[in-house]
Amino acid sequence: MKRLLHILICVISLLATACTEVMEDFDLNTAEAKTVVDAVLTRDRAYVILSKTTSYLNPNKVPYISGATITIAYNETILTLNEDSAGYYSIQSDFPVETMYELRVSLDNEVITAQSFMPKPVLWDSVSVKRSVLADLYPLPDSVGVLYEILGYITDTKGVVNYYKLDVMKFDTLQVRDVGDDSFFEGQNFQLLTMIAAYKPEDTLWVYLNSIDKAAFEFYNTLALSNSSSGMFSAPDNPKSNLVGDALGRFYAYSVDSVQITFPKKEK
Amino acid sequence: MKKIYSVIVLLYISLSLVAQEFTINGTVRDSQSGAELVGASVSVVGTAIGTFTNGKGQYSLSLPKGSYTIEYSYLGYKDNSFSIQLYDNMRKNVRLVSSAINIDNVVVTSKAQDYNISSTQVGAQTLSMQEIKMVPVLFGENDVLKTLQLMPGVKSAGEGGSGYYVRGGGADQNLILLDDAPVYNASHMMGMFSVFNGDAIKDANLYKGSMSAEYGGRLSSVLDVTMQEGNREAFHGQGGIGTISSRVELEGPIQKDKSSYLIAGRRTYADIFLKLRRDSSLRQTKLHFYDVNYKVSDVINEKNKIELSGYMGRDVFKFRDMFGMDGGNITATLAFTHLSSEKTKLVSSLVFSRFNSKLSMDMAMADMSLVTGITDVNWKGDCEYRMTDNTLHFGGNVTYHTFFPGELKTSMVEKPIKLENKKALEVNLYIDNSQNIRDVLKLQYGVRFSNFIGLGPSTVYDYNDEHEKIDSVSYKRGECVSYYPNVEPRLSANFRLNETSSVKASYTRTCQFVHLIQSSTVAMPTDYWMPSSNTVKPQTCSQVSVGYFRNFNENMYESSVEVYYKKMNNQIDYENGTNLYLNVDLEAYLLYGHSRSYGLELFVKKELGDLTGWISYSLSKSEKQFQGINSGAWYPVRYDRTHDVSIVLMYDLNEKWKVSATWVYSTGDAVTYPSGKYTIDGETVSYYTVRNGYRMPAYHRMDLGATYITSKTERFESQLAFSIYNVYNRKNAYMIYFEPVDEEHPEVLQAVKITLFPIIPSVSWNFKF
Known part of the structure; x- marks a missing residue:
């Protein structure tokens, strides 16, 4: 429904002689960098990418986070992910369906956790x-x-x-x-x-x-x-996260x- | 409760002031058309006693036995006076003769010359059709709502749009009445044009501060639009052919001097030009709106009058057979006016209003149609009792609402998806008195008792924090599902400092039981109304206004300074990601909060002379607070435009030419932009820190208009109306998005603004006979 609405609005906007122009002197504030957790679990592997937020308009290189301890727990099993490269952690395993998984990311001064159910x-x-x-x-x-x-x-x-x-x-x-x-x-x-x-x-x-x-x-x-x-739509907001802790991102199986x-x- | 007692005591005192007096009353009309003159001055020569005709052109004066000279005057008309011997109640109907050969050369206002300082209204604006027709607008389409946006405290909902916000309130918090019928969607073409056809409209009054207890049901303002009555003397007509639409209006007597009719229609024709295109898709595209207004009135006798008026309009958009939008309003008002005594007038109205819309898609791979709407049936009874220094109004109305939140038909699922229709009853009683105390202090005070009853059949759910249903209660047809009584006191006062200035103050409490669910800031066919329920509490508002009003040069210039503070409770927003359409659990995803608005409004208007116009300035702040948004802190609403300036000038160059210009400036909208970004699943995600923490660039624009009278005889007049929208081609930002500077560095972004309307000239040919 939302997509259809957007299509209709686009068609009507085109009829309304809309045009575009680059805004040369436009700038945005840059918030203090925040931890980002991109964690995914499938039937055969789990991986986590740890990084920090960057400037929106003029980002430097993405600052990946190394040295974290990351575990995945389910049923009575606890697996520790390996850091394959800077900020990239993964493990291969046979993960069962209809199971609740718990992610735990331990950084220097903080712990971030999340749960996700694999249907x-x-x-x-x-x-x-x-x-x-x-x-x-x-x-x-x-x-x-x-x-x-x-x-x-x-x-x-x-x-x-x-x-x-x-x-x-x-x-x-x-x-x-x-x-x-x-x-x-x-x-x-x-x-x-x-x-x-x-x-x-x-x-x-x-x-x-x-x-x-x-x-x-x-x-x-x-x-x-x-x-x-x-634009004409309601104000955007950060996506809803299932992470517990001071971080952005999500964990999903x-x-x-x-x-x-x-x-x-x-x-x- | 103490407030209510105080009001009742005041009303009692008012009634007890009635002494042994006789009444003279009647109707003041235009000598040619027979139309009633609203706001004509009726005064007793040699005294400070006087009154103004009401919305039906009627007046009533109560005086002790004696000899008097009564003077009738109305701007643009020759004064008329009569000597009378008053020893019993008497009726005196008066016809005033236009003071100019060309009535268009004078500004005909529907109010007294010093109304600005003499009325008790704070935050009220009146627009005559003469003013509305002179203001240059987009595509040359004269528009009541767009002209209102040039008034202080009224902000446009967006470039070229007819939606408006009043003193920090939402667009759905404005009650729009057309001959007493509520208009639920007052715009065509997603807000680009209003539903009001200037040829059929008599005048429009906006109440944004104090309002009579007669009005209610919305928090922020009332726009009371009155349709013109047909000419009772002779057949007349007018019309025009414009850049995007044509219109025609016909009126005349059914029975001379007794009954009349008026019918007006217009239609846009962008799609007719599309048929000339080679592309078969465009040839088959429908894109237009049409509307029809009508009014039939009959003066049965001196004491009784009956009127039937209505409106019907549709928007049609159809791209081949694939996409379609179709929607509109139907209203009808049957009003019966009875003068039961010299002092008492009774008006009883039966009102119907329906808004519905349909969004459809039919492609080979999928089809669907979504229908939403609302229907009201309303009865209203109003009694006006006039005394020397008091005018008492009381009455009530009963509205039966039927809400259609949505039905989706699609072959993609086995059966239609339909949300339960909701039914509700609104029962309101009001009493209101206008009191004149020694010509120095005028008071208007009253109270409105509003009652909302949600009716079955209905199933009401309870939800947990995870939005899951945990319990339900079913109600049978006609059973009371929810009940909300409210008391809405109203008070306004005018303290006359001298002949040319006054200080006014008001307190107004309003309550709103219907809520608009919309996903965007413009009017969309998918918007729908929902009633208050066990979960969704009625919205309430308290507003205090104070103003200083001053006229100069024998009312040639009027000016005002007003300040106001407004607090609104039980405001609605949605949780992030809420599906607004066909969501049976929508109430579980609603957020409830407060909003507040305060500001200063300056207004200077030149009413008379070759050069007329006004300057308005608003300095304001409008904020909201919701748990769950912006960490619970106050944040500016999108249309919180700190500075808002409008300058409107109209000048009669000579008998042939009239020119006009408007210039508007406002602070950019408060918007939410990211303050960082990150990557999830290979996709860039924006990181937001503050709601509406940024500002769009400031908006400003100048429009020019000119009218040239091409032909003018006693029986026929035609003119060409030219307008240029956005004359210096300002590229105002309608929307800002971000895109990579180049393909090699996709992470480096730049801001790109979308502008809607460049310089747009238009011309129309208008005629009347």
Whole structure:
């Protein structure tokens, strides 16, 4: 709904003869640097990137934080992550689903903790790709490609509140990220993925359906709003974090189902 | 409670002051059109006794038995006087003759010349259609709401928009009435134009400080717009063809001197030009609005009058068959006026108002439609009792609200998603007295008893801190779900210092039971209203205003200095990330807080002469406080513009040409920008420290207008109206975003501003006959 609203506003803004101009003398304050925790746990590994915030307009190199002690605890297991490079900590393991994980980051003078639950994965029923009816209405140059519709269907698990995170990657580039819950389609078949985009022959997509917990949903839901600029919408705010301690970021565990799509070669 | 007793005691004293007197009353009309003249002066020669005609052109004076000369005067009309022998109650209707051949060459105001200093109103603004039509505006579309934005204490909701904020209140805290019918969305095209067609409007009164107890239901202001009555003498019409719209208005007698009709319509036609484009998508695009106003009135006899008036307007936007927005208002007012005695007037009105909107999408891969709205059915009864030094108003109204918070139909899910409709009853009683004490002190005091009753069927949920439902209670149809009684005392006083100056003060308490849920600062079709509930408490406001008013050069210039302080409670905001649409648990995500606003307003207006206009300046501060936002500290609201200046000049060059100019300046909006950034999942995330801690660049703009009378006879007149919006092409920032300076250094960002309207000339041809 928010996305649709944005599209409509953009269309009307275009009709309103909007134009842009770089503001040469614009500057922003830089807040005191704060610790940032980017912690992720999947079925087979966990990693944490520790860093500090930087200036918004003119950042220096990202200051990564070395020397932290980081553990992941679940059931009765406690694992300590290794620092592979400055600020990057990871470990490989077989992490079970339907499990609560606890992260603990110990720095010189502070401890940051967080909990995240890895749900059982909801699987794609199907993901379909077809040439869009708009492709003929809006023919694009070969260098851009042809418009395709990509639709993904799931069957929501009944009796459980599910939270989803969709990631569509074109090669290594994130094309679409969206999060949602099942409040509109609890226990029903649902068209979860609806997108239209231009692809060239032999482009490859990965469509990820991540099952996440409520805290992760709230983080990504508020993250989308936090990057909006001043305009007609309500004031942006920091995304909701599940970290306990004086830090920004989040810790989230997820299970995933993915589908790979390769677009056909051009017919000769 | 003591306050209520005090008011009742005062009312009792007022009534007891009535001595053995007789009443002269009647109606003052224009001699040509038969239209009632509002605010005409009726005075007793040789005494300080006098009054003004009310909104229906009626007056009433109570005098002891004797001989008097009564003088009737109205700006732009020749004075008229009559000698009378008063030994019984009597009725005297008067017709005043226009003092100028060309009525447009004089400023016709709907108030007395010294109204500025003689009325008890603090923070009130009256606009005549003559003023509104002279002020240059975007695309040349004369607009009541955009002209109001040039008044002190009234701030625009955004570039080119018709939304407005009054003394720190939100846009949804302004009650907008069109012939007593509430207009829930007073704008077209996402706020670019107002719903008020100037051809159908008689005048507009804005109350931003003190207001009569008759008004209520919104915290910040009342904009009372009155539709014009049709000419009872002869058939007339007017209209125009403009850059983006055309309009026509027709009026005339149904039965001469007894009943009349008026109908006015307009339509924009951007989409008609789109049909000339080659692109088939644009050819199939619909983008327009239309609206129709009508009024039928019948003077049944000297004591009874009936009127039916209404409005219907729609916005239509459709891009091929893929996207669509469709929405608008319908209002209707049936009013019956009865003069039951020489002193007593009764008005009973039945009012209907509906706003609904539909947002739709239909593409091969998905389809959906979202419908929201609100419907009111209202009955209002008002009694006015006039005495020598007192005018007593009392009455009540009952409003039945039906809220449609949203229904989504889509093939993506098996059944439509619909939020429960909400129903509520508002029952209000009020009593209000205007008292004149020795021509030095004027008081207006009253109280409004407002009652809100939420009605079933409804299911009410309790939530825990995690927004999870923990309990529910179901109510049957008609059962009381919630009940909020409120007492709203009103008091204003005018202490006349001398012939040319006065000091006024007021205290006003208001209460609001309906709340607008909106995601942006402009009017969107997805905005919807929700009622107070067990969780959502009514919003309340207390405001104190004090002002010094001074007129110069025999009322040629009027001026005022006002200060005010306003505190609002039970204000609503949303938790970060709250889904506002079709969210059955929305109430669990609402935040409740306070807001306050205080400021100084200066106003100087030149009313008479070839050169007229005004200068207004506001110095103000408006803040909010919510637990959960900005660490609980006060923060400025977005439209907290410290300095706000408007200069409006209108000049009659000669019989053919009139020119006008406006210049506006305001401090930039308070906005939230990041003070740092970091990376999560490869994505750059903004880091915010303070809510609305930055300022947009200051806004300023000049507009010019000119009117050239191309043809003028006794029966027909036409003119060309030119306007240039943003004449020095100021690139005011509408929005600021950040983008990489270059591809090689994506982490280094620069600010980019979006500007909406460059210099925009427009021309329209107007006629009347």
